[in-house]
Amino acid sequence: MNSSVLTIGDLSKVTSTKVETIRYYERIGLLAAPARTAGNYRAYGKTELGRLSFIRRARDLGFGIDQIRTLLGLSESKKRSCKAVDAIARQHLADVDSKIADLMALRRELDSIISQCDCGTIGECRIIEALAPSRKAGVPTRVLERRVRSR
Template sequence: MLTIGKLGAQAGVKVPTIRYYEQIGILPEAERSAGNQRLYSRKALERLAFIRHARDLGFTLEAIRDLLSLSDNPDQSCAAADAIAKAQLAEVESRLARLTALKAELERMVVQCAGGRIADCRVIEVLGDHSLCTTDHRHPESEASA
């Protein structure tokens, strides 16, 4: 049995985060020692590692909750897990595309900074004028006039 600190060290998760996960119900309530301290089994460590890893991959806690409930009933089809992973992949691909465009624009900005006065600085200028963008990186939820 591990105390919360050891568990956190082994899983790479901070102690308050573990308590938070318990609070929001993605970790079950831990057993307690005589002195009321949380004690964790190897199974708990695995579950926490799963969560940590999924968080690293950018899954939301909601998606992780779904994945965990899937893995808690291992006899059903894995279509749902597949769908969650595919959605996550699509998310990541879209973020990648956006970031790639941003990187190009930022590089242009930095290169063009002549080291002069602010009044001539391309960084400020480019940011002030959206029409100087070559690429279109619009948020999906903003449908205002272009």
């Protein structure tokens, strides 16, 4: 009885990670290739469980694979300053903030477009109108000048 030997299925359940995803992490080198049983099954221990948990939490927080790779590397040298860790996290926070800002701007525009729709016919739909190029503005002549003259 070896309670610390886990199959990939066990790891999958414990970490709420699909089996395929675990194999994928191994393929891309995020997880090391584990020991194998006689029947060629992957045999994991607590180390791998910890590492996968770390990866999952980082992924849930939106860190990218490469960032996680770096974080895992850093987490092994316990004595070094954690400035680099802090920098990665702050960078990620900034990325998230900028994504939020983008989405909020988009949301505002989308909302304003939708609020103009009276739900009549498509011919007079404000949503379609907002997407279609306006009738007044044509192709800026500047852009095509060279070509227009040369034809």
